Amino acid sequence: MTTRFGAVALCVVLAAGAVACSSADDAATPDTVDADGLLGQDPGDCIVVDMAVSPEKIDLMTDLAQTFNDSDEATSGDECIFVRPQRKSSGASEQLLRDGWDEAVEGPLPVVWSPASSAWGAVLNQQLTDQGDEPIATEGEPFMLTPLVIAMPEPMAEALGYPQEPVGWADILRLSRGPEGWAAFDHPEWGPFLLGKTNPNFSTSGLSALIAQAYANTGKTEGLTVEDLDQPQVEQAARDVESAVVHYGDTTLTFLNNMYRADQRGNSLTYASAVAVEEKSVIDYNAGNPDGVLDPGEEPRPPRVPLVAIYPEEGTLYSDNPLITLDAEWVTEQERDAAAVFVDFVQQPENQERVLEFGFRPGNPDVAISEPIVTGNGVDPDQPQTLLEVPEPEVMVALLDNWDEQRKGARVVLLMDVSGSMGDIGDPDTGETKLDLAKRAAIDALDDFAAQDIVGLRIFSTDLGPSGTAEFVDVVPVGRRMTDNREALATAIRALAPTNATPLYSATQAAYEDAVAAFDEERINAVVLLSDGVNDDGETGDDDEQLDSLLAALEAGGEGRLTQPVRVFPIAYGEDADLSTLRRIAEASTAAVYDASDPTSIDKVFAAVVSNF
Amino acid sequence: MRRLLAVVGAVAMIGAAVLVRDGVLDGGGSGGGGGSGAGGDGPTRLICATELADACQALADEDGDVTFDVQPAGDTAELLTEAAFDPADADFDAWLTLQPWPALVELRRELAQRGPALGETSDVLATSPLDVIGPTERLDTLVGTVCDAEPETPVWRCFGDNAGADWDDVGGESGWGRVEVGFADPTESATGLLILGQASAEYFGALGGESFARNDFDAAFSSWLRAIADSSPNLPSTAGTPLSQLLQYGLASWDAVGDLDWTADARVQGSRDEDSLTVTYSSFMLAEVVAVPVRGHGLPDLSGGGPRNALLDAGFTNPTYDIEPSRSVSPINPGLYQALLEEWELAS
Structure with a gap:
């Protein structure tokens, strides 16, 4: 079915471009073998389930692993289980699993892989197949979810009529191309409409935003073609939008940190008018923790001007953070069984409620979406209402190629x-x-x-x-x-x-x-x-x-x-x-x-x- | 909404108990007691269709001689159809699945000029109607506004007619995107195959004794099927059934999905979106649970109270239904199911 293939296609294209694509946030922190996780702990004689986990959830996963390891549930047959997460960004781990994972440099080979999106599993399998190897990524159960949203300072969103009036990618792009900027909305003091976008060759958020932008420029919500992209008015619209970009970057957290600092100086409305980020980042920002990580001595201080998550009318895309037990030669049956015990553990309601603490939506549908995913934090648990179709691979190639020409x-x-x-x-x-x-x-x-x-x-x-x-x-x-x-x-x-x-x-x-x-x-x-x-x-x-x-x-x-x-x-x-x-x-x-x-x-x-x- | 069961007399949890008590799970087998695989003594090894995983777990919990693996019906069917499959060497003894899969396997083997792989299929052990589940507001809009317009159109027929359409063209809101309706992949899922049959019967008007056949397939039907196949939402993962995806992703995913009544009841109740979802029905069709031994293999005697209760606890029921005949899907033979699968694969 074409729409499902699309999700796979997205990253196949990325692979073709040999770029380091990451989740919106998972490029934020460098990969380290021992900075986080439980690599330093002695698993004793237990069955060890090594995990490669994208950075945005390493703290949560480590916490859950620790709880699990200390519990009576950490058994398989007569043996104990020791789950050992390590931080690995989605793109980096995908490349390592494809090209060869040097344990001396990268840490232990994973039994369970948890990238930001299932699409990475499809990418890996596609690439392994292309190079004549067997696929190893099984379909993983979504651990937690977060949609891509357009984050805007609240007064700016209100100036657009949100939430009473739906706002879509097309509206944002029209604004960014308009010569009047915010003056068109009776706010000349806000200056031009400034767009924050990450580099689509590095960031999944950036790529998703690029897809959405292409749909908006063509007036479509599905069935995007290379011919659509080649139309002169579509090309010009893309250039116009890029001209409104503040700067690009490998992670959305750069924008959020900068916006927060500008906010603390009373200037958040002049740094960027809209940034494409994951929903959880809006929650973190509004809690005064824009990068989602509290450094030693740092305390969260809510911003003067909060952000509002706009769920685009035309649709958006989801990150589902699956737990993928690898069907690889280095994974034993015993490890696979042990991994299944942990996968069940994290889906238990009391553990899924922990997901909420980090601003994600639980993968287990029996766990209600509640605090902090509430309107008071600038997000809407009843959104999104629809999703965008990811284009076919050749269209994605054209999108990225064109972006190289059109970017600011x-x-x-x-x-x-x-x-x-x-x-x-x-x-x-x-x-x-x-x-x-x-x-x-x-x-x-x-x-x-x-x-x-x-x-x-x-x-x-x-x-x-x-x-x-x-x-x-x-x-x-x-x-x-x-x-x-x-x-x-x-x-x-x-x-x-x-x-x-x-x-x-x-x-x-x-x-x-x-x-x-x-x-x-x-x-x-x-x-x-x-x-x-x-x-x-x-x-x-x-x-x-x-x-x-x-x-x-x-x-x-x-x-x-x-x-x-x-x-x-x-x-x-x-x-x-x-x-x-x-x-x-x-x-x-x-x-x-x-x-x-x-x-x-x-x-x-x-x-x-x-x-x- | 069309809660047919609200107006029918349902006598639940009787049939399965009687059937099990009467030992129908012995059907086709040579052994009893503690099980009898091809090799004689030892545990009985079942393959259970995915939909019946909980039931098999309950059986295994009750009877230490029962072991099982869970597998989509389509995968088991493929295994059983392979030229290399030899019942004598099979590493499982029986298959707990939904109709018409056993007959479909034998049909495929016959077409491939291979001998039978299975023994005699049991009587029906339990049944479940087929449901439609979706966000209430959207189902109300589509069914209430579009499908129920004169003349009333069966739900799946109506869904297929509108699949992929923009919601604002069919009375919904533009923010809802396009109409996304569907069911599990029928080439893999026992439930999906049944809903494919149900939807197709509605398309051809094969209700209340009217029938349809492969000869009726045409380009319009192919397009109609393709619209359903192409309307699936763009989720990051294809894991899980459409109902699971609906519960996980909410309004951003499916607008309506088909599933078994017992599954829907169990999954929807207690889910976070329970209050905003509606479970309803289209035409009436029953999913039927059967057990079938691998040819030459046997089954344990499951007539004891423990196994019986385990089946019941897992959601097996066998109510009787008093359905208006004109709303019932006419029987679909295995050959027609096979033809529908081939058409689906072309469409998707």
Whole structure:
């Protein structure tokens, strides 16, 4: 049946594109072998059921596993069962299960796999079949559910007439293309209609939003064709919508964190007007926990302006978080039986009620949808009323291909630290320096920019330039489209060598101010800052003053509807990087910081950063 | 709504008890007592159609000599139809399923010029009417506004006529999307096959003694079936029956699904959407539970009180129904079911 195949098709296409697709939120946290879960605990002589669990539910699953392991129910025959979840993002685990799972690096092979959506199981099976292997993903029982929604600040949703008036993708897109922006709704003070969308090559939310956008642009709700996408008016509509995008990114949590910070400064209405996210993220946001994770010392504080979940009139898509017991050679009959005991356990009503605590809808229909999924939290338990059809694979390919052409262009300065410490060893196994690794990652990341993007390379250290006194040098000036500039950039990056000190603050401020001066309103304007150390320009007495000046400039530039937002995306590179300061820099410009404290992760981090453009 | 059972005299939980007490589960078998697989002594191994899993679990709980596996009827039928299947080597003794699957297996084997695989099918052990379940507001709109318009159209016929239509074209709200109606895959599910038969009989007007045949199939019927097949909602997983999906995903999933009355009652009651769902009926048709041994294998004597009660506790009933003849689906023979399955596979 075509509609069912569609769900499978979605991710088959992703696979064809060899991209790292994740759930709306499950790219939010890096994969770690032992950061969460129960990997550190001794299972004794019990049957061990290893699980690979997408990050958004690792805390819940670990909690349930712990409860289960300690209970009398953790038995199969005469033996005890020990369930051991580990965090693995959906896309990453799918690729590992397909290409080979190195237990020494990735942790134990899973008996049970719980990605964000069942579609991942279909992807895996399709890819295994394509490469001549047997499928291993069985159909898993949905553990918990959450629909994709359009999150809007409440006053903005009300201005559209919601909830009395239904709002659909088409309405949102029409608004984003309209030249008047919010003035058309008697709110000129809110400025243009700004759309938050994640990169569909990385985020399932982004991909779902792209599908919905395509339907809205064609006036269809099913049966989308390649011919539909090729119509000139549809192409133009897609470009118009993309032009309203704030920036992209690998996870919706970046938007929610930024919106929350803007809210705390009283500016949430000027950061983004609408963001496509999972319903549970709206609940988390309104509880004052925008990324769903409370860091040590953090306490949830409700935002000044709450978000409202709009369930689009035309339909939406669901994440169902299945528990898939793998039919793989490494899974024994004994482990399979033990897994079944745990799968039954988590479906028990008292355990399904735990799902609600995390803002998800229980998979067990006998458990009522209740707090926190209530209208008071900006969501509606009686929605959604209908779902969108996922297009056929060839249409998905065309959608993603077209998006590469249609997405909003970017004007980006790569600001790279070439201080002496970049010459330190980054990978002891290969002997490569941190700069070696960063250069390779940066060159690889050039391919992730769109052809129309304008990218330049600026390096910073001390005693640079012909005079030997400069703190930065434009090695490749920002100016030419990536199509014409890629080789020059790659060549320049290859030639970089470690030099002297780290004038982090002054170099960042200069790059930011230059980008503001050259602001291009048709593009996403940004500085990607890679640094491996603390500010060190040989003059420690003015460090605080420099940082205050930088942060003030960044904050001032991001507020108010007539501003020219240039976002600074820092990469904290290596274990000596000043992550906390870099985070402040990112937050001041409503961007996001990326943690590459392990230098060997820099290639993944660079790709994630570039996903913002 | 059309709660036929509200106006019929139902005498529940009698038939199955009598049948079991009379030892019909011995039918076709050579053994009794503690079971008799092909190899003689040892536990009796059952394969149970998915719909009967609870009943089989209850049987196994009551009788330590009974073991069982649960499998969709279509999978068991495929196994039994394979050329390589040898009843003497079978690793199970009997099949607890719904009609007409045993006869369908023998028909397929006959068409493939293979000998019989099964023994004699028991009398009917229990029955259940077929239900339609859906969100009340939507069923009221579709059935009340569209199907019940003069002349009244049977529900499944009406569903097929409107499957895939935009709700705002048939009196609903645009936010409801399109009309999504269906039933479990009939190539796999015992229940799904029956509802395919029921819906098709309604399409051809084969109620109250009127009949239909493969010769009646035409392009219009194919389109009608395809509309139903294509109207399934776009859920992230195909796991579970349409009724399970309706209960899990609520209004975003199905607008109406078919299932067994005993299943629907058990699943809908106590579910979170119980108050907003309606269980109703279309034309009248009974699902019939039977047991059939693998040829040459035997069944245990299940006439004791324990097994009988286990069956009853699992939801087996055998009421009598006083149905208006014109609303009853005429009998459908196994050959016609096979033809419907082939048509369905083309349509879907």
